Amino acid sequence: MNSNTFRMPAAVLLATGAVALLTAPPALATGGGAGSEGTSGAVVLRAGLDVGLLNKAVHVPLKATLNEVTAPATAEKTALTVTLDGAEQGRPVSVLKADVATAKATADKNGAQAESNLAHAKVHVPGLPLLSLIEVEKVTSKAVCAAGKKPVATSNVLGTVTALGKKVTLTAGGPATKLDVPGVGSVSLELSGTQTTSTTAAAAALRLKVSVNPLDLNVAEVDGEIVLAEAHCEAPKEAKPEAKPDTKPAAQPDVKPQTAAQGTKTTPTTTQANLAETGAGSVTPYVAGGALLLLGIGAGALVVTRRGRTQ
16 A cells, blocks of 8 residues: 655644644635636645654644645545654554545546545544554545535444444544543544535545544654545636727717797807808998999989080
């Protein structure tokens, strides 16, 4: 089987805060009008534990993931091994072994989806190498975000579940199931369920809150959280329609002619314009006067001529 191996420094304190269960990564930035592809991701196991050591009186953080992918990607590793300085005499801690452990995420302009599957799996914590924290037959989660459709998220826990060597029964939508084992500690299990919005979906099959006191292999206590089978997605952003130029002609001002009845006065400019249209103008009186003068002179000459002939 494939495996992942991590080495954690012994003197570093575990960062505060529990493991995010249904937290999707930030959406990818998109252009203003071209739309975008969706986003998705999946992980088979996510662990955030604080391991207290006996001989050094320190706490060692155990943070690890198995098959964490973001679209487009697929992972099929079936084992996760972590080495913690000072814990279990320096031997690697086998956190997860499974027959099937897959994570897959896809995304394009038509939609995004992710899924994770885990079958016949055993989860261990430091200090309890022979006793499984939890054993599951099959857990799955799936998130689908199709463009223009309501996102869908599903998670399932199939078959039997055993915690700290005891079979437990989980109720969908019910309270967490807490199991106490004398001399070992306690574990709280819950079906984490699903969450959707108008554009996103997220699902996680199982969440375990761990508080055990092994007092063996130099491990005093282990506290934290483990999540099995997560999946999340975000739908593609729709393209914005391009703005079309306004081809409508500009409206002309509505100018109504004024009439005399409205009390308006005719300006000289208007009068001249009207006279120009009829052939008259401002020189017309002078032309008429000159014509009358010439006519009078001609009449006078005619009279003088007639008198000369009669004498």
